[in-house]
Structures are given as C-alpha cells and as structure tokens.
Amino acid sequence: MKLHVVAAKEGYIWIRQGIWLFKQNPLGFLMLVFMYVLAAQLAVLVPIIGVFIVLLFTPTLSVGFMTACRQAIQKERIRPSVYLAALQASPLIRRRILQLGLVYTALILVLSFILSFLVDVELLIPLVTSDKPISPEAMNQLYLIFCMGSLLYVPIGMLMWFSPVLVAWSDMSVPQALFSSWLACWANRGAFLVYLLILGVALVAIPFSIGAFFEALDLVQVASYLNTPITLLSLTVMHCSFFAAWKACLAENETSTLLV
Template structure:
C-alpha cells in the first residue's frame, strides 16, 4: 500500500464523482442509503445500548456505499446485498470491522461527553434524540458553545475514520493502523480535502436555493416544503457518501491480487472519478 499525494483541484473531481455515480444509479444509491439510515435508526431505539450500536454501524454503512459506488461505476447494479459486504468477507475482516465500529462509537460518544462539560449535557440529549429542541435551547449560549465544541472535536474523528473502512476492506489493514493511515492521508492531501469540503458546501447551498425557489412556487405549503427538504437532503447525503470511494482511490494505490487473498477477486476495486487526475506517487 502506498500513499498518493494529489493536487488541490482533485477535490472537485471527488465531488463530481459523487454526483456522477448518483446520476448513474439514482434509485439504487438512494435506496441503499435510505435502508442504511433506517437500520441505524431502528438500532438506536434499543434501550441504553441502542445509540452506541447505531454509531458502531456507521463504518460498515460507509463501506457499503463505497462498494455500491464502485459497482455502479463498473457498470453493475448495486443490489442490497452490498449492505452486508462488511460482514461476509471472512472472519478476520469481520472482526476488524466490528472493532472499527466499536472504536467509532467510543470516539463519538467521547466527543458528545466532552460537550456535556460545557452545557450540562443538553446538546448531547438533543443530538441523541432524548430531548426536544426548542427555541430557548437553541438560543442558549452554553448550548451553542457545546455544539461548536462538538463540531471542532468531530473533525479529527472524521479524518481518522474517513478511509479506515476502505483500508480494512480492500487492503486488509488492521483497525488501529487504518485509523493512522487514514489521518495521514487526509492531512497530506489537506488541500484537496479543503476544496472537496468547499465543493460540497456549494452543492448544499445550491440545494437550499432550489428549496427556497420551490417553496415560493408552492405558496409556502409547510407539508410540501418539508417533503422537498427531506428528499433533497437525502439525495445530497447519498451523493456525499457515494463520493468517499473516489477520495480513497486517489489517496491510496489499489491493492495487488494474491493467492493468499482470493476473496479480493469478489470485491470490486474502488473506481477512479470521471475526469480524475493521473496517478501521483
């Protein structure tokens, strides 16, 4: 495995890749993302351990969307069985993905726990669905401080886990090492990731503008506006998750085939973004 350093403009190619793969298989990608979110929501309903179980599932969901994007880019229809890809590639990788999920849940809950030191846990309760979000709570300075602290702390956590599912699945890297390599890849390619983030901010802003225009045409119907907002948010989130595989493919060289790892033949390699850059070592 070898790290690649890409120019900053590659970030836009990653955004285009997520949009392109959604356009190629819109119904399949949206359905897979919806089923993933539904599974996490159902898990979160279990008393006490539900939220932690839902959080632990996120790396597997990320991997499923990466594999689905790879399937779509290679001309195949991504079927619902990709949602189980993390659990059917051998005992070792299954153990590694479970460990990765547990580490993510612990890391996220630690972030939420630290925010509780600022506002007494109000933000944590709202975020985990254990308290209702009211106007008074939103306007509270302590709540806002806890929210911003959580966002700042979540950034390094997201960098740690950004490439980790793909490294475990395609390269067979153990969980802790995958976190280290993921962080290094993101930091070394920070320019591309900044452009990538700004690109998605632009897409989301455009989505908000479209929603506003449609709201004006519909005469302010709250039901219709809410439906449009939810639908558009799902589409943009699906495109974002679909783009992760392109960041992974450009940051790491593809794994070699070997007789010791025959299951690699069953896992499609991550695709290159349409119009993406040449290889950089």
C-alpha cells in the first residue's frame, strides 16, 4: 500500500469512474445495494439487536461490495455471496474485520450519545409515531440533528472509509488500517470535499427539490415514485465510486483499470 496525494478535481473523476463501473454490471450492483437496504430495514425491526447487527457487519459488507467492483472490471459475474468475501478469508482477516465492526459500532454509539445532548428527542417522536402533525419545532430539531450528525460523522467517516479493504486486502491490523484511512482522507481532503459535494447534490438536493416541487402541486406520491429509483441509483453509483477513490488514494499493485 502506498499513499497517493491527488488534486481536488479527482473527486469529480471518482464520480465519473463510479458511473463507468456501474455500467459494467448495473443489475449486479443494483441487486447488492437493494439487498443491503432491505436487510438493514428488516434488521432494525428487531429492537436494539438489529441496529447492532447492521453496524457490526458494515465493514464486512463494504469489503464485499469492493470485491464486486473488482469482479465487474474483470467481467466476472456478481453473486450475492460476494458480501461474505471477508468472512471467507483467513481466520486473522475474519477476526480483524469483525473487530473493525465493533469499533464502528462503538463510534456510532458515541455519536448518538453526543447528539442526544444536542437535540430535543421528544420533539422528534411525532416523526416516528405519526401520532400528531409535525410541528415547526420538530422540523427544526430534525434539521439540527442532520447537520450536527453529519459534522460529527466526518472523523468517523475518515477512519472507516478505507479501513475495511486495508484490513482485508493489505493485511493491516485494525489500528494501522484506521490510521492509514484517516491519513489518506486528510491528505486528499480537497478531492474528498469535491466528491462529497457532488454526492450531496445527488443524494439530498435533487430528491429534496423534486419533493418540494410535487408537494407544491399536491402530488406527494408522484415525488415518492420518482425519488425512490433516483436515490437507489445514486447510492449504487456512490458505492461504485468508493473503489475509484481507493484506487486513486491508496492502491499500489491494483491491476484493475478504471475508465472515464
């Protein structure tokens, strides 16, 4: 593994390469993202334990999707079992990837604990239970928790961005992988800023604008029909672009070639 420092414009190139990679096997990648979303939704229905399971196996699933990216470039078939790639590796890698999942779970719990002191949770209950109309105060709290949560997640994201593949593919220990991931993100912060701004437009600004437009026309259901496939497609391209970011920032002996 070798750290590469790239220009800020690379963030845009990662998105383009993610789109190119998605085109190599759109059905395979959409299947993987749909499986993850469905499994996460089913898991969280199990009180407390479900959320822990999702967080614990997030690094494992990340390695699986990155493996699928390699397979797509090599024109290999993508199967659902690719998500188990890290768990099917050596016992050492399997243990480390699960340890990384425990670290990620702990970090998210700390983030949630901090947020609980910054927002009024009681005002957000109507958003979950639908017992009564959402008040302006509840909406303000929702925006606050989104902004604060995004800000607090940045250091977690830097630690976890590359660490799963560094553990699985570069034979790094968990502390070494976490540090290397943080260092790679910090060294290429300009590219990541451009990259995240583009993703923010695709995942937040566009769906929000569509929703607001059709809500003004009293056609909220139409917005839902449009936003669901747009969001799913954006999430899939985003996951494909993770491979491009890893290849640009850290890969040294990677033979898979990405085109634009």
